[in-house]
Amino acid sequence: MKTLQVSLAERSYPIFIGEKLLADAELLRAHVPARQVLLISNTTVAPLYAQLLKKAFAGCELVEAIIPDGEQHKNIATASRVWDVLVANRFSRDAMIVALGGGVVGDLAGFAAACYQRGIDFVQIPTTLLADVDSSVGGKTAVNHPGGKNLVGSFHQPRAVIIDVSLLVSLPEREYRAGLAEVIKYGLICDAEFFSWLEASMPRLLAREASALIEAIHRSCALKAGIVSRDERETGERALLNFGHTFGHAIEAVTGYTEWLHGEAVGTGMLIAASLSHRLGMLSDADLKRIGAVLAAAGLDRQPPQCGAARALEYMRVDKKVKSGRVRLILLEQIGRAIISADYADAALDATLLQYFG
Ligand SMILES: NC(=O)c1ccc[n+]([C@@H]2O[C@H](COP(=O)([O-])OP(=O)(O)OC[C@H]3O[C@@H](n4cnc5c(N)ncnc54)[C@H](O)[C@@H]3O)[C@@H](O)[C@H]2O)c1
Ligand SMILES: [Zn+2]
Structure with a gap:
């Protein structure tokens, strides 16, 4: 496993890159220490990898928000449904979001995290090569607007980025x-x-x-x-x-x-x-x-x-x-x-x- 650091003073965070990291419960729990965890993924990725991830969170309150696959769902309506889930489950400011997916899931989850209760922590677990090298790092989060792509968003850095290259085997x-x-x-x-x-x-x-x-x-x-x-x-x-x-x-x-x-x-x-x-x-x-x-x-x-x-x-x-x-x-x-x-x-x-x- 290789490790890097994004240096941004108090918002600095690590990036882990390796094989089979989704099976590493210790690593996952160390970087998602919350009692309440919302896992955001989509209908393509969740059936492939969510189960593996859920094992690591056995001891805590884990709720899932599975969004439909596709760029057209990266919008405020989908973000709003995520907030509904957080509210319905009484998630507090100490709750964390875990984004498991490509750039669409990562951007939307990051945006949802940036706004919920004025900002809660989130962790990126990218599953596409584009998300591994680009969208999961750097803190740009957004949803699309009918007037343009990524028009509504915020800078909100993740707490950690966990890149498991084993997940790329299923990528088209x-x-x-x-x-x-x-x-x-x-x-x-x-x-x-x-x-x-x-x-x-x-x-x-x-x-x-x-x-x-x-x-x-x-x-x-x-x-x-x-x-x-x-x-x-x-x-x-x-x-x-x-x-x-x-x-x-x-x-x-x-x-x-x-x-x-x-x-x-x-x-x-x-x-x-x-x-x-x-x-x-x-x-x-x-x-x-x-x-x-x-x-x-x-x-x-x-x-x-x-x-x-x-x-x-x-x-x-x-x-x-x-x-x-x-x-x-x-x-x-x-x-x-x-x-x-x-x-x-x-x-x-x-x-x-x-x-x-x-
Ligand atoms: N925040 C940033 O800095 C930044 C940078 C670049 C791009 N982006 C955004 O990223 C988005 C594009 O991301 P993307 O290219 O990852 O697309 P994507 O998230 O739509 O994923 C592409 C497709 O691959 C599927 N998929 C994902 N992981 C898979 C896996 N392991 N196995 C099988 N299928 C898998 C997805 O379900 C989807 O159908 C755009 O919305 C773009 O605006 C953001
Ligand atoms: Zn690009």
Whole structure:
């Protein structure tokens, strides 16, 4: 088992990464010491793993809130049902929430915990690769609003994150590869050595070898933990984590959020961002080729929708990263070094959008 710490003064918390951690009652109870525990999971994950988890909480008052599967249920109505369960069971301020699931369950459970009695403690037990390396760490919690994704939320850090890579065996292949996009992202934006490791380790990762997964997740979480400790509320550096996301959001939005998984859109979005960086004279030919090769090896080289450059740009503008009318982009100077820029040649952006979106 590997351990990391997210350093945020009195809100600091550990991340544990290993195999079969759900069977480790001692670890679970040490980090969920409450007498009243609400387990939040969904209809896909709970039948697979909730039983295992429940064993660890045999001695305490454990209540379950199993929500329907799907991003469309990450809303205030579902959060409200969770609060109903907490109230009906007279859960006090000392109660804790345990989130067992992917990013949808984690974001919703975190949001429910942030609001109940002005904030109770919660622990993340992520079950998708995306949640392992991204959504479970950093304290962003939210639900969607009809007006936009993640529009209503709060920063509320978990008390601990317990990552059991054994849970990934049942993850559908597409979801797994989509999670790899976020792993690759860390190498690209801040760690060239990690990127080289990913190039060499892709076959082991695709085979979901536990030791390779523990290493990849540990390094990804360490990079995210460092960024979050320095810039919890995204006033600067944390924005680098949006690399590939502005183009990715355009892909997701153009296709109505149904055909592409988030990570798949981010994978192609990162290639577009790298290609623009190259066109601007920042990124070398060799680096662009390496990026294309790793994304292809991970099966993340899908062709974007041919919606036209103008429409893609329209959707990029609706994204949150617009400042004084210009889309701020995360660009690469080289593998392992990203910058935030609103100061790029529009002609290069137009040409890149034309190349990818037709
Ligand atoms: N808070 C943050 O910082 C942050 C960061 C990135 C993404 N997010 C959010 O995360 C969400 C996406 O998360 P996701 O990609 O994990 O999607 P998800 O939670 O919808 O999970 C994907 C699918 O896999 C299933 N599943 C989960 N674990 C499984 C397992 N072990 N075996 C089999 N099936 C399993 C789920 O039931 C679901 O059908 C979005 O709502 C996004 O906004 C949040
Ligand atoms: Zn993402």
